[in-house]
Amino acid sequence: MTMTHLRQLEAESIHIMREVAAEFANPVMLYSVGKDSAVMLHLARKAFFPGVAPFPLMHIDTTWKFREMIAFRDRMAAQSGFDLIIHTNHEAVEQGVNPFTHGSALYTDVMKTEGLKQALNKYKFDAAFGGARRDEEKSRAKERIFSFRSSSHRWDPKSQRPELWNLYNARVRPGESIRAFPLSNWTELDIWQYIYLEQIPIVPLYYAAVRPVVERDGMLIMVDDDRLELRPGEKIEMKSVRFRTLGCYPLTAAVESTAATLPEIIQEMLLTRTSERQGRLIDHDSAGSMEKKKQEGYF
Amino acid sequence: MAHQSDLIAEDILAYLKSQEEKSLLRFITCGSVDDGKSTLIGRLLWDSKMIFEDQLAALESDSKKVGTQGEKIDYALLMDGLQAEREQGITIDVAYRFFSTDKRKFIVADTPGHEQYTRNMVTGASTADVAVILIDARKGILTQSRRHSYLVSLVGIRNVVLAINKMDLVDYSAARFAEIRQEYAAFAAGLGFASITAIPISALEGDNVLERSPRTDWYDGPTLMEFLETVEIAAAAADLPFRLPVQWVNRPNLDFRGFAGTITAGTIRPGDEVVVPASGQRSRVKRIVTFDGDLPEAAAGQAVTLTLEDEIDISRGDLLVEATARPACADQFAAHLVWMQDEPLLLNRDYLLKIGATTVPVQISELQHKINVNTLEEEAGKTLSLNEIGVCLLSASKAITFDPYRQNRCGGAFILIDRFSNATVAAGMIDSARRRRTRHWSEVEVDQKRRAGLKGQRARVLWFTGGAGVEKSTVAKLVEKKLYSLARHTQLLDDSTCDSEHVVKLAGVLVDAGLITLVALDDPQAILLQEARVHFSPNELVAIEVSITTDFTALAEEIVTKLCSGGLFDAEELLGSGI
Numbered sequence: 001m002t003m004t005h006l007r008q009l010e011a012e013s014i015h016i017m018r019e020v021a022a023e024f025a026n027p028v029m030l031y032s033v034g035k036d037s038a039v040m041l042h043l044a045r046k047a048f049f050p051g052v053a054p055f056p057l058m059h060i061d062t063t064w065k066f067r068e069m070i071a072f073r074d075r076m077a078a079q080s081g082f083d084l085i086i087h088t089n090h091e092a093v094e095q096g097v098n099p100f101t102h103g104s105a106l107y108t109d110v111m112k113t114e115g116l117k118q119a120l121n122k123y124k125f126d127a128a129f130g131g132a133r134r135d136e137e138k139s140r141a142k143e144r145i146f147s148f149r150s151s152s153h154r155w156d157p158k159s160q161r162p163e164l165w166n167l168y169n170a171r172v173r174p175g176e177s178i179r180a181f182p183l184s185n186w187t188e189l190d191i192w193q194y195i196y197l198e199q200i201p202i203v204p205l206y207y208a209a210v211r212p213v214v215e216r217d218g219m220l221i222m223v224d225d226d227r228l229e230l231r232p233g234e235k236i237e238m239k240s241v242r243f244r245t246l247g248c249y250p251l252t253a254a255v256e257s258t259a260a261t262l263p264e265i266i267q268e269m270l271l272t273r274t275s276e277r278q279g280r281l282i283d284h285d286s287a288g289s290m291e292k293k294k295q296e297g298y299f
Numbered sequence: 300m301a302h303q304s305d306l307i308a309e310d311i312l313a314y315l316k317s318q319e320e321k322s323l324l325r326f327i328t329c330g331s332v333d334d335g336k337s338t339l340i341g342r343l344l345w346d347s348k349m350i351f352e353d354q355l356a357a358l359e360s361d362s363k364k365v366g367t368q369g370e371k372i373d374y375a376l377l378m379d380g381l382q383a384e385r386e387q388g389i390t391i392d393v394a395y396r397f398f399s400t401d402k403r404k405f406i407v408a409d410t411p412g413h414e415q416y417t418r419n420m421v422t423g424a425s426t427a428d429v430a431v432i433l434i435d436a437r438k439g440i441l442t443q444s445r446r447h448s449y450l451v452s453l454v455g456i457r458n459v460v461l462a463i464n465k466m467d468l469v470d471y472s473a474a475r476f477a478e479i480r481q482e483y484a485a486f487a488a489g490l491g492f493a494s495i496t497a498i499p500i501s502a503l504e505g506d507n508v509l510e511r512s513p514r515t516d517w518y519d520g521p522t523l524m525e526f527l528e529t530v531e532i533a534a535a536a537a538d539l540p541f542r543l544p545v546q547w548v549n550r551p552n553l554d555f556r557g558f559a560g561t562i563t564a565g566t567i568r569p570g571d572e573v574v575v576p577a578s579g580q581r582s583r584v585k586r587i588v589t590f591d592g593d594l595p596e597a598a599a600g601q602a603v604t605l606t607l608e609d610e611i612d613i614s615r616g617d618l619l620v621e622a623t624a625r626p627a628c629a630d631q632f633a634a635h636l637v638w639m640q641d642e643p644l645l646l647n648r649d650y651l652l653k654i655g656a657t658t659v660p661v662q663i664s665e666l667q668h669k670i671n672v673n674t675l676e677e678e679a680g681k682t683l684s685l686n687e688i689g690v691c692l693l694s695a696s697k698a699i700t701f702d703p704y705r706q707n708r709c710g711g712a713f714i715l716i717d718r719f720s721n722a723t724v725a726a727g728m729i730d731s732a733r734r735r736r737t738r739h740w741s742e743v744e745v746d747q748k749r750r751a752g753l754k755g756q757r758a759r760v761l762w763f764t765g766g767a768g769v770e771k772s773t774v775a776k777l778v779e780k781k782l783y784s785l786a787r788h789t790q791l792l793d794d795s796t797c798d799s800e801h802v803v804k805l806a807g808v809l810v811d812a813g814l815i816t817l818v819a820l821d822d823p824q825a826i827l828l829q830e831a832r833v834h835f836s837p838n839e840l841v842a843i844e845v846s847i848t849t850d851f852t853a854l855a856e857e858i859v860t861k862l863c864s865g866g867l868f869d870a871e872e873l874l875g876s877g878i
Contacts, residue, residue: 002322002532003322003323003600003601004319004320004321004322004323005321005322005323005399005403005404006319006321007601008323008600009323010602011561011600011601011602012602014561014602015546015561015602018546018547018559018560018602019546019656021547022546022547022615022656045590046589046590046591047559047602048547048549048559049588049589049590049604050549050551050555050557050588051549051550051551051555052551134395134396134397135396135397141394141395141396142392142393142394142395157392160392161722161723162418162419162422162639162723162726163422163723164421164422164425164426164712164714164723164726165425165426165708165709165712165714166426166561166709167653167654167712167713167714169653169714169716169721169723171651171716171721172721173721173863174785174859174860174863175860184395185395185397185406187397187399187404189399190404193315193318193319196315197319263311263312263315264311266311266315267307267308267311267314270307271307271308
């Protein structure tokens, strides 16, 4: 009996989660509400069944997430029985940091990276699960499954611990931490196939529907609330769109689509030729931008 | 990304059904910078349509900026992940890449071929089922080809592909191909491979990578992709005796006690008898519990939770095994070590060994010989430096259960961790148990370092000074509490436990016992501190000044942080000399 690739990936992820739970005093699961987080949450339920996972979920809320994401987040936390920690960089919000006037790079740094560091320091987590995959972006291809972070949350790509077999080095000093990536070896297609196979609930924004959008810098931005100020010449149009990736609504591009079911989404993905991070504005700022962000503590 | 199958467009449900049965193959590519390794993987991703349009656009612009192929696409750039490496023009770490065909999903570990990167190759190979060894057809078998082949065999890969690349530069010569293949077969005879498949390719031109090349009509073997799609992945692990390292004891309530872990070998069914080798306790499997329902059977590779018929004492790190085929259980064993960090191996120093879900202190008592990876000859040596390989005798502080690596990769693989820097310093593969030489421990003098080493710490005296009336013992108690929470072993000496006349002597005894000793007398006369400075070495004694204005919590925090990071002491002394 040979295990299928999805069952092998599933077993590897469960192994990683159990290892983190056993080796760390205070782990947390970063929950971004996206499809990868949905899979990660599902796997965490499997790993500790019939018990519940011995760690909370944490969401870094920038206050600019799609409203449907927030509603979905609260529903999933309640259904799955996880504790949910929500952290926002309130100082930055009070200073009026927003994705429009500050640019995507600074905004992301302050609201996401800084917000995350604040929360990790506040709760003194020594391990944090993230849903990143190695196929997402080039600098991620070399990321370890247990990725060491200094006490200032920095990642040093040049002095990563060698990682062999399925033996993970979980030793850290006080203040240092590990980012654990149980989905490292999954691809976007694996994620979708698994969601389909396991009937995992995902935010409805992934499915195509008629939504209000404006075209801005060649991207379709959804008008999720009245904070999106129209520039001269922009007009709100109703289009059938969906999202391949979810983040802050002003920074997340929609794609025109009529794919309203999982098989249709997978079909569309297989037939198109644009990779998913295309829809995230932060990756395009400069060459190697993700690598720089990761060194500074971005997930 | 467009899979070839017409099913996608015509019948997506049927397509999805067919994809559920795909298998997974992990392989490693070995070759030097010049062998076209990155180009080959770039080509596999390219030809299996795994490159997205935006990535292609980025690739085109990068090719022009830093590429080495003129106006042509430099496939190698797809593989070189990190910016710094790109600038140097070499891959310096292990990168994992993914592609899939309609038959299989593939995970490729791409690792550098330089001599100094043995570490990375071993890392990439540790999870691989198959190795693709690249040979430049013009150059033939080089020293590095031998080195790669040895490392691949060391790590237990049984199936190798000899990808004889750059055939376009030798006019697709059948004779040249045959010559290299024969030379390699002769060399590799001693490496224990189950199969060696030689394939003539051109990664740059695409010959015999996916498509059969018309320019090698003399070749009737598989293309590289055909081989990768069909090579039998060792299902052998399921046929070995049952092994499950317990990762996590699942106790959601008083009625359920499950042992969670990934089966590393064999097959298990409810009713099967299992044993915990370390304690000899036996029971039978009651249920194989999963989120998706109980299973009638589970095999190697599956992550499950077992419940047993009897209440026996099992915790993380224990191994559940088949009663009739037990693993070795020993505290002395021989192993191949691959040294992975700059600081060389120190004999008789304590390291942590992690095998399965167990971590134990271990010492390397003897380096039997080193192995020259270029000549494969045994060489004498006193230590192992970065990227060196040796056969060592190890001595653990308690017995561990294992299978020889050759028989069961999961059962005999371990890593060594430095106790102070927490770095992963070596990869190990156990060869066999050694009978305990009673001589061994009697050779060892049990002293302060060893007693402290057993506790995973350095023995210290923390001497709190400051005027009478300053609450030194309050700070000391805070420090002790924090150290306790970090599992450090301590003892506090204050006016309630000790009078000042005996304090230096008593502290001396406690430090020799390996404890972090805190001295906080209400009236610490200066002469006592002087006496202590004579009695203790500068590395043992740390004087800490407390005043009325001191923020106790902050000071305690600082002391503990420095103590744990080595900052209070000469870092070299703390990290370098070994316990």
